Amino acid sequence: MTAIDQTAAAIPAARPATKTGPRRPKLRDTWWRHVVAWIAIVVALFPVAYIASAAFTGNPSLAGSSLIPRHLTLDNFKKLFSPGNSTTDITSNASNYPHWILNTLIVATSTAFFTVMLGALAAYAFSRFRFRGRRMGMLGLLLVQMFPQMLAVVAIYLIVVHTGTVFHVLALNTLTGLIIVYLGGVMSVNVWFMKGFFDTIPAELDESARVDGASPAQVFWGVVLPLAAPVLAVIGLFSFVGVLNEFIIASVLLQSDKKLTLPVGMRGFIDQQFSQHWGPFAAGVLIAAVPVVILFMFLQRFIVEGLTAGSVKG
Amino acid sequence: MADVRFEDVDKVYDNGVQAVFDLSLNIQDGEFLVLVGPSGCGKTTALRMVAGLEEISDGTISIGARVVNDLTPKERDIAMVFQNYALYPHLSVGDNIAFGLRLRKTPKKTVEERVQWAARLLGLTQYLDRRPKELSGGQRQRVAMGRAIVRQPQVFLMDEPLSNLDAKLRVQMRAEIGRIQRELGTTTIYVTHDQTEAMTMGDHVAVMRKGELQQMDTPQKLYSDPKNLFVASFIGSPSMNLVEAQIVRQNGGLVARIGDQELPVPGELSSARPALTGYVGRKVALGVRPEQLEDASLVRDGANGNRLRGRVVLTEALGSELLAHVELSGKPVVTDDVLEGAVELEDAMVDDLAQKADEERTTFIGRFVAASDVRPDHVIDMVVDTEKLQFFDLETGNAIRAGE
Numbered sequence: 222m223t224a225i226d227q228t229a230a231a232i233p234a235a236r237p238a239t240k241t242g243p244r245r246p247k248l249r250d251t252w253w254r255h256v257v258a259w260i261a262i263v264v265a266l267f268p269v270a271y272i273a274s275a276a277f278t279g280n281p282s283l284a285g286s287s288l289i290p291r292h293l294t295l296d297n298f299k300k301l302f303s304p305g306n307s308t309t310d311i312t313s314n315a316s317n318y319p320h321w322i323l324n325t326l327i328v329a330t331s332t333a334f335f336t337v338m339l340g341a342l343a344a345y346a347f348s349r350f351r352f353r354g355r356r357m358g359m360l361g362l363l364l365v366q367m368f369p370q371m372l373a374v375v376a377i378y379l380i381v382v383h384t385g386t387v388f389h390v391l392a393l394n395t396l397t398g399l400i401i402v403y404l405g406g407v408m409s410v411n412v413w414f415m416k417g418f419f420d421t422i423p424a425e426l427d428e429s430a431r432v433d434g435a436s437p438a439q440v441f442w443g444v445v446l447p448l449a450a451p452v453l454a455v456i457g458l459f460s461f462v463g464v465l466n467e468f469i470i471a472s473v474l475l476q477s478d479k480k481l482t483l484p485v486g487m488r489g490f491i492d493q494q495f496s497q498h499w500g501p502f503a504a505g506v507l508i509a510a511v512p513v514v515i516l517f518m519f520l521q522r523f524i525v526e527g528l529t530a531g532s533v534k535g
Numbered sequence: 536m537a538d539v540r541f542e543d544v545d546k547v548y549d550n551g552v553q554a555v556f557d558l559s560l561n562i563q564d565g566e567f568l569v570l571v572g573p574s575g576c577g578k579t580t581a582l583r584m585v586a587g588l589e590e591i592s593d594g595t596i597s598i599g600a601r602v603v604n605d606l607t608p609k610e611r612d613i614a615m616v617f618q619n620y621a622l623y624p625h626l627s628v629g630d631n632i633a634f635g636l637r638l639r640k641t642p643k644k645t646v647e648e649r650v651q652w653a654a655r656l657l658g659l660t661q662y663l664d665r666r667p668k669e670l671s672g673g674q675r676q677r678v679a680m681g682r683a684i685v686r687q688p689q690v691f692l693m694d695e696p697l698s699n700l701d702a703k704l705r706v707q708m709r710a711e712i713g714r715i716q717r718e719l720g721t722t723t724i725y726v727t728h729d730q731t732e733a734m735t736m737g738d739h740v741a742v743m744r745k746g747e748l749q750q751m752d753t754p755q756k757l758y759s760d761p762k763n764l765f766v767a768s769f770i771g772s773p774s775m776n777l778v779e780a781q782i783v784r785q786n787g788g789l790v791a792r793i794g795d796q797e798l799p800v801p802g803e804l805s806s807a808r809p810a811l812t813g814y815v816g817r818k819v820a821l822g823v824r825p826e827q828l829e830d831a832s833l834v835r836d837g838a839n840g841n842r843l844r845g846r847v848v849l850t851e852a853l854g855s856e857l858l859a860h861v862e863l864s865g866k867p868v869v870t871d872d873v874l875e876g877a878v879e880l881e882d883a884m885v886d887d888l889a890q891k892a893d894e895e896r897t898t899f900i901g902r903f904v905a906a907s908d909v910r911p912d913h914v915i916d917m918v919v920d921t922e923k924l925q926f927f928d929l930e931t932g933n934a935i936r937a938g939e
């Protein structure tokens with residue numbers, strides 16, 4: 222009902238040249254918002270600028286770097302992608318950078334995809350069906366979420382070791398194993414989040430579709446999921462970025478150099494005492510940021526909607 | 536096309552609330568049945584049981600020759616229009632209307648044709664590419680109708696489909712829904728809490744109260760021959776005037792004594808309602824419709840007996856007629872039936888009514904011709920059309936008709 226009202230109210234505003242529509246706010250009254258926004262932008266971009274500068278200069282250490290690079294070079298990028306490292310002093314594992322990128326993309330994409338799908342299925346059930354154990358299930362999920370996944374690292378390690386002896390695809394040092402662990406880790410909070418969103422989609426829509434002749438699966442895929450697109454986008458993006466940043470579990474489960482994800486691999490650049498490679502490191506993270514930025518731009522429209530959940534139109 | 540039958544249907548919700556008691560209804564093929572009653576009386580529940588959205592706790596519902604108790608909504612071949620329309624926001628108007636056909640794997644060409652047909656019938660042709668949120672309330676309502684008619688189901692179910700529209704549009708859509716239903720001849724069950732809507736739209740109207748069917752009849756019969764006090768006060772606007780009256784025998788005939796005044800009961804009326812003689816010496820609820828009252832100064836031949844005198848407290852000039860609120864002595868009927876039936880009453884008015892009951896004063900509303908010049912504080916005579924008086928048992932609330 223309220224949703225209908227909102228949209229109804231939105232129609233006249235959408236028409237151009239309505240005299241009664243809200244006036245555009247005067248700059249005199251809103252200048253401070255712009256100031257705040259610009260400060261926020263500068264603060265956010267400052268580290269990025271630093272990294273970019275480090276990536277495009279030849280300087281191997283951070284000490285001598287400056288915000289504005291004196292002479293630009295692509296050496297750092299070349300080093301990342303040149304196997305054999307004949308001319309550089311980079312450690313041999315640098316040549317695995319392309320593998321890390323690929324691994325990370327595989328793990329992040331599949332984790333994001335399956336998180337969204339599994340989460341949506343569970344959330345839909347929790348939102349729409351009344352079954353025995355529903356309350357307990359929801360509470361259980363919440364409870365599990367209260368413990369940080371780090372606490373479970375040892376247990377996860379042991380479980381993966383043992384599962385791996387039976388199911389080789391899930392063994393240590395496999396990407397699939399890592400994906401499964403990631404999927405379990407964030408599921409509960411996502412289910413809660415999505416359930417909250419599904420609850421705002423009027424049940425009449427489901428019922429209407431059922432009367433129209435839709436099976437439960439058709440209701441889910443044809444009506445509920447499309448309407449939940451914003452929240453799916455947000456969850457997908459968050460889990461993608463989450464995987465991109467995750468270090469501890471990946472470092473425990475992945476061992477061989479070629480199997481590492483970016484955070485684990487990149488750490489190799491800077492944790493050696495005598496040969497820190499800030500230049501290639503900066504170049505590496507800069508590249509790693511590209512998919513996230515692309516994803517953000519792609520999903521921007523949904524994300525704004527998804528974060529202001531509850532605005533599904535009835 | 537099919538008829539719909541409820542047989543002793545009960546509905547008990549999981550939380551123990553019983554929403555429908557022993558409901559038996561017979562809706563003929565092609566008929567427009569309106570389920571009406573105050574909010575919370577179980578209308579929606581009854582409708583949803585036909586749709587298959589709510590389990591039937593006991594009894595059977597059949598559509599045509601099939602008992603549908605255990606069928607899914609899809610198998611029942613019905614269409615439903617929801618109160619808030621329940622349009623799919625992510626689909627265009629055309630896709631909304633086509634949704635059900637596509638699910639049934641109807642050939643593309645047929646879908647196209649049928650959507651065009653429905654859109655023409657409802658005047659939606661130019662809006663087919665729009666999204667629901669780009670439509671006005673009335674247009675959305677039409678889309679919801681379109682989604683229902685396009686599949687040509689056996690039964691239409693509508694749950695207060697007009698309650699989100701403004702008054703003018705509601706009147707217009709009322710006529711339009713009636714027209715479409717007649718044109719298609721599809722059996723329709725229509726739920727509303729608005730008795731005017733019920734009376735203007737239904738071939739038959741079923742009045743419900745607290746989950747129980749009170750009376751199912753044609754609008755005319757419901758109005759002229761209500762079965763009990765609840766129906767009497769629920770149907771009609773303004774409501775039926777109800778006052779306590781003592782039945783006494785006088786000169787071989789019956790007389791109803793209201794406060795310190797008397798109304799003779801015509802012989803035909805008392806012979807048509809033989810049970811009335813059993814009430815001699817007792818109190819009953821006497822009912823008078825507003826249009827049975829007329830300003831006596833405008834009536835030539837006024838038979839002197841059929842008059843009530845009172846003081847005008849309020850007049851409402853409606854142009855075509857004049858509603859006069861006239862206070863007279865006599866105890867108003869304030870049983871639960873009446874209070875619940877007279878849904879137009881607000882809380883303050885209910886309190887007022889209770890106070891008047893204590894003071895043995897009652898207010899009648901008369902529907903006078905517009906020429907009447909009664910003004911507040913005038914003491915006037917009203918001529919009563921006693922042929923149509925109604926009598927109800929004060930205890931049971933039932934109409935007093937044939938023998939016990």
Ligand SMILES: Nc1ncnc2c1ncn2[C@@H]1O[C@H](COP(=O)(O)OP(=O)(O)O)[C@@H](O)[C@H]1O
Nearest residue numbers: 548550552554573574575576577578579580581
């Ligand atoms: N899902 C439900 N669970 C429990 N009780 C319900 C449910 N739906 C309706 N009721 C109750 O059943 C009664 C009838 O409701 P409803 O059929 O919606 O009435 P109406 O449509 O006539 O206003 C009400 O007392 C209401 O509180």
Ligand SMILES: [Mg+2]
Nearest residue numbers: 575578579580
């Ligand atoms: Mg209802």
